[in-house]
Amino acid sequence: MNHLINVIILLLVSLGLKAQTMISGTVTDAKKQPVAGASLAIKGSYDGATADSAGRFRFKTFEKGTQVLIISSIGYKTVEMNINITAAEMTIPVLMKQEVTEISAVVITAGSFEASDRKRTAAVLTPIDIVTTASANADVTGALKTLPGAQQVGESEGLFVRGGTAAETKTFIDGTLVNNFFFTGAPNIAARGRFSPFIFKGTVFSTGGYSALYGQALSSALILESIDLPDQSSANLSVTVLSLGGGFQKLNKRKTASWGINYGYSNLDLAFSLIKQQQDYSKTPGGHTADANFRIKTSKNGMLKYYGYYTYNSLAFTVPSLDSLGYLDRFSLKNGNMYHNLSWKEQFKNKWRLSAGVSYSNNRDDLRFGMTDASKNDVVLGNLGFAKNFDLENRGDYFNTKLVIEKKFKGLSAFRFGTEYNHSKDRINFIAVNGQRFPSTIKENIFSLFAEQDVYITNNLAGKFGVRAERSELLNQNNIAPRISLAYKVGKNAQASLAYGQFFQNPELRNLPAVNPLNFQKATHYIAQYQKTTNLTTFRVEAFYKEYDDLVKTGLVNNQPRAVSNAGFGDAKGFELFWRDKKTIKNLDYWISYSFLDTKRDFANFPFAITPNFAAKHTASVVMKKFVTKWKTNVNLSYNFASSRPFYNIQPEAGNTGKFVFADRGMIDPYHNVSFALNYLPKIGKKDAKSFVVYVLSVSNVLNFKQQFGYNYSFNGQRRQEIVPPSRQFIFIGAFFSFGVDRSEDAININL
Numbered sequence: 001m002n003h004l005i006n007v008i009i010l011l012l013v014s015l016g017l018k019a020q021t022m023i024s025g026t027v028t029d030a031k032k033q034p035v036a037g038a039s040l041a042i043k044g045s046y047d048g049a050t051a052d053s054a055g056r057f058r059f060k061t062f063e064k065g066t067q068v069l070i071i072s073s074i075g076y077k078t079v080e081m082n083i084n085i086t087a088a089e090m091t092i093p094v095l096m097k098q099e100v101t102e103i104s105a106v107v108i109t110a111g112s113f114e115a116s117d118r119k120r121t122a123a124v125l126t127p128i129d130i131v132t133t134a135s136a137n138a139d140v141t142g143a144l145k146t147l148p149g150a151q152q153v154g155e156s157e158g159l160f161v162r163g164g165t166a167a168e169t170k171t172f173i174d175g176t177l178v179n180n181f182f183f184t185g186a187p188n189i190a191a192r193g194r195f196s197p198f199i200f201k202g203t204v205f206s207t208g209g210y211s212a213l214y215g216q217a218l219s220s221a222l223i224l225e226s227i228d229l230p231d232q233s234s235a236n237l238s239v240t241v242l243s244l245g246g247g248f249q250k251l252n253k254r255k256t257a258s259w260g261i262n263y264g265y266s267n268l269d270l271a272f273s274l275i276k277q278q279q280d281y282s283k284t285p286g287g288h289t290a291d292a293n294f295r296i297k298t299s300k301n302g303m304l305k306y307y308g309y310y311t312y313n314s315l316a317f318t319v320p321s322l323d324s325l326g327y328l329d330r331f332s333l334k335n336g337n338m339y340h341n342l343s344w345k346e347q348f349k350n351k352w353r354l355s356a357g358v359s360y361s362n363n364r365d366d367l368r369f370g371m372t373d374a375s376k377n378d379v380v381l382g383n384l385g386f387a388k389n390f391d392l393e394n395r396g397d398y399f400n401t402k403l404v405i406e407k408k409f410k411g412l413s414a415f416r417f418g419t420e421y422n423h424s425k426d427r428i429n430f431i432a433v434n435g436q437r438f439p440s441t442i443k444e445n446i447f448s449l450f451a452e453q454d455v456y457i458t459n460n461l462a463g464k465f466g467v468r469a470e471r472s473e474l475l476n477q478n479n480i481a482p483r484i485s486l487a488y489k490v491g492k493n494a495q496a497s498l499a500y501g502q503f504f505q506n507p508e509l510r511n512l513p514a515v516n517p518l519n520f521q522k523a524t525h526y527i528a529q530y531q532k533t534t535n536l537t538t539f540r541v542e543a544f545y546k547e548y549d550d551l552v553k554t555g556l557v558n559n560q561p562r563a564v565s566n567a568g569f570g571d572a573k574g575f576e577l578f579w580r581d582k583k584t585i586k587n588l589d590y591w592i593s594y595s596f597l598d599t600k601r602d603f604a605n606f607p608f609a610i611t612p613n614f615a616a617k618h619t620a621s622v623v624m625k626k627f628v629t630k631w632k633t634n635v636n637l638s639y640n641f642a643s644s645r646p647f648y649n650i651q652p653e654a655g656n657t658g659k660f661v662f663a664d665r666g667m668i669d670p671y672h673n674v675s676f677a678l679n680y681l682p683k684i685g686k687k688d689a690k691s692f693v694v695y696v697l698s699v700s701n702v703l704n705f706k707q708q709f710g711y712n713y714s715f716n717g718q719r720r721q722e723i724v725p726p727s728r729q730f731i732f733i734g735a736f737f738s739f740g741v742d743r744s745e746d747a748i749n750i751n752l
Contacts (some may be wrong), residue, residue, distance in 0.1 A: 187331060201225055203222075219503075286313065286314070
């Protein structure tokens with residue numbers, strides 16, 4: 001009997017071995033040169049390989065019969081080969097043709113990270129990257145904070161880049177400016193972005209030296225491009241401990257038009273009942289979001305797109321008062337925000353292209369500040385009454401339109417020009433404790449003209465030369481901003497880039513109206529970069545110097561801080577490193593970033609040029625993503641670090657001198673954060689699946705590090721309190737379903 005069992009086992013093993021097919025071969029180009037790093041995969045399966053430095057590949061498969069082998073590599077046209085798997089071994093030669101695009105020539109990259117459906121490299125962050133970066137919490141800007149140049153600021157929303165304030169970074173969707181990209185924040189609590197990463201197909205995170213097509217950003221531009229037509233009709237549903245949502249996307253039979261709607265509801269009651277918060281919430285954060293879209297193919301190369309949404313959210317909480325011990329400071333917020341974006345791109349004969357866009361947004365904030373006793377009853381205490389008990393009603397309307405006309409020449413050279421118009425109207429109503437109202441209205445119209453030339457002298461040498469001119473009605477000022485970028489290939493897959501540019505920006509709304517006439521603020525950027533990119537790895541190092549002029553200075557007018565002049569100045573300099581690797585360890589994708597920043601500025605009420613409290617000298621991130629095929633699980637780990645930042649308590653000098661002095665100053669503790677996330681995909685790899693589900697578990701600050709962002713001070717400056725996150729840790733659990741579209745192949749290919 002034992003002999004019989006052994007024979008049966010040997011026969012089964014033998015049959016199992018025979019069932020496998022070994023596929024091997026070599027990937028070459030038209031010049032018979034090997035295509036190193038080419039990715040090969042049998043469509044709809046886990047089976048595939050990566051070509052070595054000689055273009056050779058070898059892998060096993062259990063698939064039989066007619067299959068599709070997909071071969072892809074940066075700079076080459078993707079190949080789909082029909083193969084018939086019948087023998088135990090097969091040798092398949094693969095020929096790839098170079099694709100004449102921006103990928104095959106030198107690309108100007110100084111000061112930016114770029115991703116799109118035309119440019120896919122290891123350096124950029126796709127929507128999948130954003131939602132699977134453990135520390136990002138599925139927020140676009142949260143993921144960008146793991147890239148060089150961005151600071152780890154946790155007490156205020158926004159992107160702080162290379163020594164600039166959050167207001168110095170502007171966001172554009174399909175070419176037009178987005179106001180209120182972030183939800184309205186609460187004191188010492190950073191708000192996240194309003195937009196889902198999955199509505200975007202392209203991302204340019206420019207840390208400096210960006211195109212003349214964009215303006216009104218001293219430090220950085222985040223340029224987002226929305227998706228086009230979906231592959232097919234689909235529906236989605238999400239259920240998490242924080243929210244419930246669903247949507248539908250319909251593609252017509254001719255695949256020339258689509259429309260879609262989505263709705264989401266969020267409520268943090270359950271999460272906050274389990275995870276203790278620093279604030280005592282009487283109204284936990286929550287609200288409603290609804291959006292709609294349509295996309296129409298106007299021609300073979302033309303597309304009309306619309307996206308719009310409405311969000312409403314509210315919250316209310318109290319915290320112990322620093323000014324009156326035993327009492328509480330009260331804060332409440334109601335926010336409604338509406339956004340519409342309509343864009344049209346068309347390609348005409350003789351290589352003319354047109355891009356036009358218009359966007360409108362309306363933002364309404366109702367903010368209420370006050371004091372209560374220990375029983376949460378409102379109180380008014382003496383001289384603190386006016387300072388502590390007041391309401392703010394903010395109403396803002398923003399309109400932006402842009403037209404870009406482009407002419408393509410031989411090769412990749414092109415000339416583009418156009419115009420842009422920005423209109424804003426902000427109505428601010430301060431309501432004092434006695435009911436007295438102090439309304440103000442600020443209107444602005446900015447007219448812009450721009451022109452830009454891409455010059456490809458050879459495939460190894462290219463330049464971008466641009467100029468932008470702006471006219472501000474509010475400031476009654478004009479500016480002209482030249483911008484130049486150069487790139488040169490210094491070896492295979494390697495290039496060096498230089499960039500220079502001048503950038504102008506209006507004073508922030510909080511500084512208006514000013515006591516005296518103000519001018520544009522100005523920044524001048526100088527950038528040098530070296531980058532080496534393959535299909536699976538990216539290395540880049542970048543040095544920069546940024547000079548600030550005409551920054552806004554504030555002073556005391558009738559004991560109130562007011563903007564008084566453009567006498568401020570400053571600079572920021574440093575270098576940054578970035579390394580991303582999808583090659584060394586199978587199914588492991590990781591990146592490492594490091595930034596060194598040396599910056600000082602004299603602006604606002606600073607007594608002299610000092611390092612601003614939002615700038616750390618050293619920042620670093622390590623992000624790892626491991627796809628475990630056997631478990632059908634994506635394991636994600638992130639570590640974020642920032643060295644000590646300065647803190648200041650700046651007060652008017654005694655004797656009404658009009659000067660400011662330090663009442664307190666020092667350095668906060670370094671910032672550490674380790675976050676962990678699991679994404680389980682039970683249906684991945686199943687053929688002909690018409691539904692797809694991802695289960696998500698994420699934990700922030702796994703090691704429970706103490707995180708400090710600065711200090712709050714009492715009015716008399718005698719007491720201070722640390723600014724810390726609302727909770728030491730946060731846990732997120734959710735499930736995301738999609739119906740009618742099989743995303744298994746996307747997830748497989750992303751992780752090959």
